[in-house]
Amino acid sequence: xxxxxxxxxxxxxxxxxxxxxxxxxxxxxxxxxxxxxxxxxxxxxxxxxxxxxxxxxxxxxxxxxxxxxxxxxxxxxxxxxxxxxxxxxxxxxxxxxxxxxxxxxxxxxxxxxxxxxxxxxxxxxxxxxxxxxxxxxxxxxxxxxxxxxxxxxxxxxxxxxxxxxxxxxxxxxxxxxxxxxxxxxxxxxxxxxxxxxxxxxxxxxxxxxxxxxxxxxxxxxxxxxxxxxxxxxxxxxxxxxxxxxxxx
Ligand code: MG
Ligand code: MG
Numbered sequence: 001x002x003x004x005x006x007x008x009x010x011x012x013x014x015x016x017x018x019x020x021x022x023x024x025x026x027x028x029x030x031x032x033x034x035x036x037x038x039x040x041x042x043x044x045x046x047x048x049x050x051x052x053x054x055x056x057x058x059x060x061x062x063x064x065x066x067x068x069x070x071x072x073x074x075x076x077x078x079x080x081x082x083x084x085x086x087x088x089x090x091x092x093x094x095x096x097x098x099x100x101x102x103x104x105x106x107x108x109x110x111x112x113x114x115x116x117x118x119x120x121x122x123x124x125x126x127x128x129x130x131x132x133x134x135x136x137x138x139x140x141x142x143x144x145x146x147x148x149x150x151x152x153x154x155x156x157x158x159x160x161x162x163x164x165x166x167x168x169x170x171x172x173x174x175x176x177x178x179x180x181x182x183x184x185x186x187x188x189x190x191x192x193x194x195x196x197x198x199x200x201x202x203x204x205x206x207x208x209x210x211x212x213x214x215x216x217x218x219x220x221x222x223x224x225x226x227x228x229x230x231x232x233x234x235x236x237x238x239x240x241x242x243x244x245x246x247x248x
Pocket of ligand 1: 094095096105106107201232
């Protein structure tokens with residue numbers, strides 16, 4: 001069931017979203033060669049808890065940590081570990097925070113030091129594909145319009161679209177209806193209405209979009225080992241478009 005959020009709920013979702021945004025900003029200066037992904041997770045968890053909120057992902061269906069941190073070919077759901085970030089890596093950091101029962105969810109892929117041209121291309125165009133998808137968000141448009149726009153943009157830039165994972169509704173649960181695929185057909189799927197809150201989150205690859213899952217049963221990785229990127233915002237549908245909740 002797709003819920004329409006009340007004004008009060010949207011205010012709580014805005015606070016949760018802003019905590020997620022602040023956590024990204026707080027982490028940024030630490031995303032450098034030499035830090036472990038576990039250290040980033042610890043810093044973020046302490047920060048989230050200092051804001052009267054809890055990490056949405058820790059314990060979610062058994063997920064062990066506050067953040068999902070996915071390096072290079074890892075697409076999503078990487079486990080923070082003793083892995084040390086190196087110059088030239090790209091690292092996708094997915095953050096969820098819950099404030100008074102309401103969630104925010106946003107992922108960003110960061111460069112560690114100097115990255116090569118093809119990784120720069122991947123980051124630039126995966127981020128752009130998020131906003132190309134968001135341009136479709138307004139009352140009357142449909143979920144398929146978002147996926148269609150993202151998929152077309154990815155195709156134009158010869159990037160692969162991971163199809164096994166989708167965006168989603170956000171509210172008192174971090175994952176609610178509807179599913180928001182990063183592919184689709186125009187004018188199909190549920191209609192967008194003012195007060196819906198959804199996370200849009202393209203996951204694009206430099207090579208084939210085919211994936212496999214690590215033995216930990218969570219971490220999604222590209223089959224060909226080529227890099228992938230992930231950009232996500234939680235937004236609310238307004239009367240004439242959308243507002244980002246996980247931004248400033
Ligand atoms: Mg996320
Ligand atoms: Mg999400």
